Amino acid sequence: MNQEKKFSDEFINAFVDDQLTLEEKQQVYAQLSSDETLKWRICELRKTRDLVALAYKEPPMPTRGLAPSLGKRKYSLGVAAGLALMVGTVSGWFLHQTPAPTTLSSARLAAGDETAKVLIHVSDGHVDHLKNALDEVESLMQYYRDSKQTARVEVVTNGQGLSLLLANVTPFAERVQSMQKKYPGLSFVACQNTIERFQQETGVAVKLLPGVIVIDSGVAQIMRRQHQGWAYIQV
Known part of the structure; x- marks a missing residue:
């Protein structure tokens, strides 16, 4: 079967829109490690989605969440801009003087690398x-x-x-720590920029779960990993 048509366009659209079951998503995750065409198709589709989102002057505000101060309009716009930069959707767009990566090099895994490398991006704080x-x-x-x-x-x-x-804050502390122990190859990472912004806006010191890694910027980390050949998935 032609690799490009292993998954239909409708199926890939449903994957990007988070409309698939866990079992169906697992099929895509498994294929991403070795299918360059599939990674390119998903990256291009995400690029289109991000451009559409950026067309709105006022992104939808979350109606509920565990950290409401992070939902301010100025921050939502910053996240949207970061996502656009991350996938290289806007030519000449810069955030903190960091250049946008090219789409293909961002999605490509290192040749001959037998270790699957996946970055999963979480930016929504709703409990569900x-x-x-x-x-x-x-x-x-x-x-x-x-x-x-x-x-x-x-x-x-x-x-x-x-x-x-x-x-x-999190209701998932025990589960996160359990997953850390169960899967040695799994790590949870927090964005220092978000931490600092949260502390400035709320005056509350941030305390992270044990074992969490802190990096300078979530967007910068995503860009670094894509350049290093990691697959990128947003959930």
Whole structure:
């Protein structure tokens, strides 16, 4: 079967729109490690979605969440701009003077690399969304374990997604720590920019769950990993 048509356009659209079941998404995740065409198709479709989102002057405001101060319009616009930069959708667009990566090099895995490398981006702080994100991460990790494939998976949180890793906020502390112990190749990452912004706006010191890695910028980390050949998935 032609690799390009292994998944129909409708199926890929449903994947990007988060309309598939966990089992169906698992099929896509498994194929991403070795299918350059599939990675290109998904990246191009995400690019289109981001451009559409950027067309709105006022992005939809979250009506609920664990960290409401992170939902201010100015921050939502910053996240939208970061996403556009991350996938290289706007030529000449810069954020903190960081150049946008090219689409193909961002999605390409290193040739001959037998270790699956996946970055999963979480920026939504709604409880049901966070639960779904953890379900998908665990499903992916279990798949790699069952197939005896070595994998490195990073869950990068920024924006409201930081709620997942806040020790005094998240309802998923035990689950996150359990997953860290169960899957050695899994790491949870928090954005320093988001942490600083949260502390400035609320005056509350941020306390993260044990074992969480702090990086300078969620967007910058995504760009770095894409340049290093990691697959990128937003949940």
